[in-house]
Amino acid sequence: MSDRSPRNRAPQLKADPVRRVAYKVIRQVTAEGGYANLVLNKALRDARLSGRDAAFCTELVHGTLRWQGTYDAFLARSVSRPLADLDPELLDLLRLGAHQLLNMRVDSYAAVNEMVTLTRSELGQKRTGLVNAVLRKISQRTLDQWISTVAPTPEEDLLGFLAVADAHPRWVIDAFDRALTDGPGAAPPGEAVRELERLLAADNDPPRVTLAARPGLADLDELVAAGATPARWSPYGAVLEGGGDPGRIEAVATGRAGVQDEGSQLVAIALASAKVDGDDTQWLDLCAGPGGKSALLAALVQQRDGQLTAVEPLKHRAELVRSNLRAIPGDHKVLVGDGTKPTWPAGSFDRVLADVPCSGLGALRRRPEARWRRTPEDVVELRPLQEALLDSAITSVRPGGVVAYVTCSPHPDETRAVVDAVLSRRDDASLEDARPLFPDVPDLGEGPDVQLWPHVHGTDAMYLALVRRS
Numbered sequence: 146m147s148d149r150s151p152r153n154r155a156p157q158l159k160a161d162p163v164r165r166v167a168y169k170v171i172r173q174v175t176a177e178g179g180y181a182n183l184v185l186n187k188a189l190r191d192a193r194l195s196g197r198d199a200a201f202c203t204e205l206v207h208g209t210l211r212w213q214g215t216y217d218a219f220l221a222r223s224v225s226r227p228l229a230d231l232d233p234e235l236l237d238l239l240r241l242g243a244h245q246l247l248n249m250r251v252d253s254y255a256a257v258n259e260m261v262t263l264t265r266s267e268l269g270q271k272r273t274g275l276v277n278a279v280l281r282k283i284s285q286r287t288l289d290q291w292i293s294t295v296a297p298t299p300e301e302d303l304l305g306f307l308a309v310a311d312a313h314p315r316w317v318i319d320a321f322d323r324a325l326t327d328g329p330g331a332a333p334p335g336e337a338v339r340e341l342e343r344l345l346a347a348d349n350d351p352p353r354v355t356l357a358a359r360p361g362l363a364d365l366d367e368l369v370a371a372g373a374t375p376a377r378w379s380p381y382g383a384v385l386e387g388g389g390d391p392g393r394i395e396a397v398a399t400g401r402a403g404v405q406d407e408g409s410q411l412v413a414i415a416l417a418s419a420k421v422d423g424d425d426t427q428w429l430d431l432c433a434g435p436g437g438k439s440a441l442l443a444a445l446v447q448q449r450d451g452q453l454t455a456v457e458p459l460k461h462r463a464e465l466v467r468s469n470l471r472a473i474p475g476d477h478k479v480l481v482g483d484g485t486k487p488t489w490p491a492g493s494f495d496r497v498l499a500d501v502p503c504s505g506l507g508a509l510r511r512r513p514e515a516r517w518r519r520t521p522e523d524v525v526e527l528r529p530l531q532e533a534l535l536d537s538a539i540t541s542v543r544p545g546g547v548v549a550y551v552t553c554s555p556h557p558d559e560t561r562a563v564v565d566a567v568l569s570r571r572d573d574a575s576l577e578d579a580r581p582l583f584p585d586v587p588d589l590g591e592g593p594d595v596q597l598w599p600h601v602h603g604t605d606a607m608y609l610a611l612v613r614r615s
C-alpha cells in the first residue's frame with residue numbers, strides 16, 4: 146500500500162471513517178463468524194467507499210485478518226496480561242493498529258493516533274491509554290525485528306519460524322509440508338522447504354479474479370473483448386487482471402459465464418474428459434453447492450445431449466446451484482438431499498463428481514480469516530463424511546464409469562488417505578492416472594492423483610483422484 150497523505154495526517158478528533166468501516170468488518174468476522182469477503186463487500190457498498198478508500202479498507206481488513214496469529218504473538222509480548230484476558234474488541238483494535246505499523250506504509254505517528262481516536266469513539270476514553278501504550282511498543286520494532294523476537298530461529302525449528310514469519314498456524318504448515326514431501330506432485334528431494342516458503346507467500350497474496358465461459362453459451366473471445374486475458378490451461382478460463390467487478394460483464398451478469406478459479410475449472414474439465422466407453426449422458430455432482438462446477442459440467446454434458454443431477458443438502462446452497470444453472474439449457478436436476486443416502490439406483494451415472502466438504506486449506510488466498518478459524522479437529526471430523534461420500538459416488542457410477550474425488554485442500558488426511566481407505570474396502574474400483582486429463586499443465590509429479598498449487602500453478606490447491614468402477 147502506498148503512502149497516502151490523507152491517511153498520514155495529524156491527529157483527528159473524529160475517527161477516520163475508512164478505519165472505522167475496517168474495524169466493524171473485522172469485528173463481524175471475529176465475533177460473529179462472518180466471511181470477510183462478504184461482510185467487506187457489503188460494508189464498502191453501505192459506506193459508499195470506492196477507489197483508494199476502498200482499496201485502503203480492503204488492505205486493512207484482509208491484512209489484519211491474514212496476519213492475526215502473528216500479530217497476536219507480538220501483542221502478547223507488549224501487553225502485561227494474557228491476551229485471552231483482553232476484551233475481544235480491544236484486541237481487534239490492537240491487531241488493526243499492528244497491521245498498519247508493521248505491514249503497511251502508514252506513518253507510525255499517524256497510525257497510533259488514528260487508532261487512539263478510533264478507540265475513543267468505539268470503546269470510550271478509558272481504553273485509549275492502553276491502545277496508545279501498546280501500539281507505541283509495537284512501533285519500536287520492524288516486522289522482521291518482531292519476528293526474530295518471538296519466533297524460534299530457522300536453525301532451531303524452521304517450520305516454527307515460518308509459522309510466525311508467514312502467518313500460518315503451525316498445524317497447517319505441518320500438513321503442507323507433508324503434502325509437499327510425499328503427496329502427488331511432491332517437490333524434488335531437498336526442494337520441499339523452498340516450495341513450502343513459496344506456497345506460504347502465495348497464500349498471502351490475494352488471488353486474481355478468474356472467469357469461466359460456460360461452453361456453448363459464451364466463448365473466450367467474448368470475455369477477452371470485455372477486458373479479460375485467457376487463462377493458462379483452461380480452454381474456458383479468462384483472468385480479470387486489473388480486478389474490478391465481474392458483474393459488469395454481460396456474460397457473467399446473465400449466467401453465461403461465472404467467476405471460478407482456474408483449478409476448479411480444471412478438475413471439472415478433467416472429469417468430463419476422462420475416457421468412458423458407451424453411454425455418457427448421465428452425470429452426477431454429488432456435493433454441488435454453490436454450483437460453480439455444476440454449471441461447467443451441465444454445460445459440458447448438454448453438448449452431449451445429456452443431463453446433470455446436482456445434489457446438495459443445504460436448501461440455501463441448493464438455491465445457489467439452481468441460480469448457477471439458470472442460463473444452461475437442458476433438463477438438469479437439483480436435488481436437496483444427503484449424498485451419502487442416494488435416492489437413485491446404484492450404477493445410475495456415467496460420471497460422478499465428489500467435490501467433498503473439506504477444510505478449504507487450498508483456498509487460503511481468497512479467505513483471509515480461514516486459516517485461524519479452522520482447526521485440526523475439523524479435518525478429523527470431516528473424514529467419515531468424506532469417505533462416505535466417495536463410497537456413495539463409486540456406488541452411484543456404472544461399471545466402466547468414472548468418479549472424480551476432489552478437495553480444495555492439499556491436507557493428506559483429506560486427499561490420499563481418504564481415497565486409499567475407501568479403495569482398500571472395495572474390490573470394484575481402482576485409481577487411474579489423472580495427469581493426462583490436465584494436458585500441458587506442468588509439475589504434476591508421479592501421479593496417479595493430481596495436486597495443483599497456488600505457488601506452482603497460480604490456482605487454488607485443488608486435489609483430484611480419478612477412480613474407475615469395474
Ligand SMILES: C[S@@+](CC[C@H](N)C(=O)[O-])C[C@H]1O[C@@H](n2cnc3c(N)ncnc32)[C@H](O)[C@@H]1O
Pocket residue numbers: 409431432433434435436437438439456457458459462482483484485500501502503534553
Ligand atoms: C466443497 S463444496 C462443493 C463446491 C461445489 N462443487 C462448487 O464447485 O461450487 C462441498 C459441498 O458439499 C455439501 N455437503 C455437505 N454434506 C453433504 C452431504 N452429506 N451430501 C452432499 N453434499 C454435502 C456442502 O454443503 C457444500 O455445499
